[in-house]
Amino acid sequence: MEEHIEQRLSSLRVMLLKMLSGSYYQRIKRSEHNDILESFILGFNVLAEEFQDVLIHQGYVNRNAAILDVVQMSFIIDEHGMVEMVNKLACKTLSRRKRNIIDRPFEALLTEGSVKKWKNVFQQCAKRRAYDTSVDLVFKSKGGLEIPKTVYVSRYYKNAQGYRTLITVIHHTNYQKKLQSGISGKINKVKLKGNKRSLKDRTALLKKSKVRLSLEDIQKIKRAHDMILANLEDDFPSLKEFALQLGTNEFKLKYGFKELYGTTVHKFLIEERLRKALMMVLYSDRLFKSIAEMTGFKSLPHFSRAFKNAYGHSPSEMRKMNNV
Incomplete structure (x- = not known):
């Protein structure tokens, strides 16, 4: 049997065992081969993605309100790129014991192609006292399977211990089907009072109810999410200007952002x-x-008011409480 076939069969066996044990985070790297085995690999990757989304919704979502984003992995990295803290779900996702992650280089958890990207981001972090950004990385499990994820990186200063980097990996659930399936229901719920609305008003309302988000629309909205995180300190443009930068329109931006992230663009910006x-x-x-x-x-007054409204204490009170 050819070596590349044996390697891919081995990856499939590992992935099947992971799925049978209830872990659906791993993916098999696609190859350049165009054969029946590659079709199986593609199918199992898609199947794992679907199972993962179903479990997220069943395990974390109540019947009345859907949580669209779930923190999957969290790490704290020291100034030298070594892992100081890792959450339990990250260990499960990577099929690694905590002791095999703590006090080891974060880059050891990444595929070869992602190590260079991570080093570049970490170098950028080192040049600034505070830094927030996002980057697409591919993690590798203990069994050699790949886990592609968008990683959110925040650098902060910890008293007497120097700088630390917080790494958060959020699982974005596949919400497109739910968005589209809910459209028809929303249309049926629209109650038009014939004598009180003109034909033009009723037509406009009906068109508004038929909004559909394509995969391209969702990608643009996710890019908006990442751009906000990477530019928190900058003056934020109007929603119309921001939508133009993304290549969409203001209505789709507002509607799509609320559907994907459960909040408005402005509220998300302030919260972050x-x-x-x-x-x-x-x-x-x-x-x-x-x-x-x-x-x-x-x-400063604007900041202090917003901070107290959000956390119940002024910045000075919060710092004093933390230093006690």
Whole structure:
């Protein structure tokens, strides 16, 4: 038997065992071969993706409100790129024991092609006192299977221990089918009072109810999500301008973002700015005015009000409580 066939069969056996044990995170790397075995590999990758999404919805979602994003893996990396902390689900996803991850290089968890990308991001982190970005990486499980994920990276300062990097991997569920299946129901629920609305108004409302998000639309909205995370300190453009930058329109941006992430663009922006600010308040000695500027708030009073509304304490109170 040819070597490449044996290798792919071995990967399939490992993946099947993982799926039978209830782990659906792994994927098999596609090859250049165009044969029946490659068709099986593609099919099992798709099947694992579907099972993963079903389990996410059944295990984490109640009947009334759907959670679209679930934190799958979390790591804290020290200044030298070594793993200081890893969550339990990450160990399960990577099929590795905690002791085989802690105090080892984070890059050891990545495929060869992703190591270079990670080193570049880590070098960029080292050049700034605070840094937020996202990058697509491919993790490798203990069995050699691949786990492609979008990784969110945040660098912060921890008192007396230097800089630390927080790495978060979020599982974005495949929500497109649910979006589209719900459209017909929404149309049926539209109640038009004939004498109170003109034909033009009724037509406009019906068209609005028939909005469908294509795969390309969803990719643009996910790009909007990543752009916001990577540019929290910058002045945010109007939604119309932001939509044009993405190659879509304002309505699809607002509608799609709410459907995919369960919140508005503006609310998500403020929440992420405050999340970044909270880390700097707790784990750095920066002046609050500097933190406000680095998180996109126009003034210190504006920042303080938003911070207290979100966390119940002012920045100074929060820092004092953390240092006690």
